[in-house]
Amino acid sequence: MKKILVTGANGQLGSELSVLSSKYPEYEWFFADRTKATLDNLDLLPIQLNDIKADVIFNCGAYTAVDKAETEKELAFTVNSSAVEIIAKYASENKVKLIHVSTDYVFDGTSSVALNEEAFTNPINAYGESKLAGEIACMKQNPDSIVVRTSWVYSKFGNNFVKTMQRLMQEKEEISVVNDQVGSPTYAADLAQAMINIVNSPNWISGTYNYSNEGEISWYEFALSIKELGNYNCQVNGIPSSSYPTPAKRPSFSLLDKNKIKSIYNLEIPYYKESLKKIFL
Template structure:
């Protein structure tokens, strides 16, 4: 029986994979939190991988505190770059299949057309820079890896935009949301299914793939959809990013082009609203 190691098991994606795993009992699943697979301690990480001896690694663990990464660069790069490099090397040396999760934040946001896998990367914050270093190291150390870039991830698990909006719309009369950052949300349950479909597919074609739900919206429009589905009596206002300064800059446009993953793995990707309804 093949052993699948999922890192970041307590995160949104790890939790969704855990929920799906009972449907795939042909695998032995190991859901490792940060104590079982310690991404910020490389010596310990090496030992842990050698003890677990997985056949497949789904690397969902990451340092994801975008604003905090500006003041915790070293930690962000250890987890998002050096640990990924080590995992990729382990995978290469032990003939392990690796799917590594990356982000739309590897882009600078100046595009006006959906970004495909060949688009020029140019991160504008430390988090994005650490994730780009990680995906580059991953494919350099183990060219047989699959890297999936995703965006605006939400789930019924963990902390995310949808849950924050639900809370604020319950508590407040007015909520303001930035209306000049455009992309598409990703329901973590959809991405988890896509990862398993890739594992189950007859072909394994390494490289970078994009995955998010279909649709092109701003965070403000996303908030309006949440308001509508939750039937909240709250005014939602759109504001420019300049009215809501954050330590880390965000890309203004990071819509991902999904043609490649749909073609290669014959994936049917739901529209963001369909998936948001499922979460509700």
């Protein structure tokens, strides 16, 4: 029986993989939180990987505090790049299939068309820099890896935009959301299923892939969809990013082109609103 190691087990994606795992009893699943796959301890991590002895690794663990990364750059790079390098090296040496999860924040936001996997990378914040360094390290150490870039991830688990909006819309009469950052959200359960489908596919085609739900929206439009589906009375105002300054700059356009993953792995990707509905069920 093949063993799948999931790092970042308590995160949004790890939690959704845990839910799905019961449908795939043909695998032995090993869900590693930060005590079992210690991505910020580069001496301990190789020992843990050797002990777990996985056949497949889903590297879902990451440093994701985008604003804090500006002042915790060293920690962000340790988790998002150095640890990835160790995992990829282990995968290469032990013939382990590796799917590493990355982000749309590797882009600078200046594009006006959906970004494909070959698009120019130029991160504008420390988090994006650390994730791009991780992608490069992953492919250098193990060219047989699959890197999946995703964006605006949300789930019933963890902290995310959808849960924040649900809370604020019940607490406040009026909120403001930026309307000049465009992309597409990703329901973590959809991405988790896509990753399992890739592993179950007869083909393993290494390289970088994009995955998010279908649709092109701003965070403001995303908030309006949440308001509609939740039937909230809160007034939602669209504002420019300049009115909501954050320590880390965000790309103003990071819509991902999903044609490659859809054609190679024959994936049907749901429209964002269809997946968003599942949060309200």
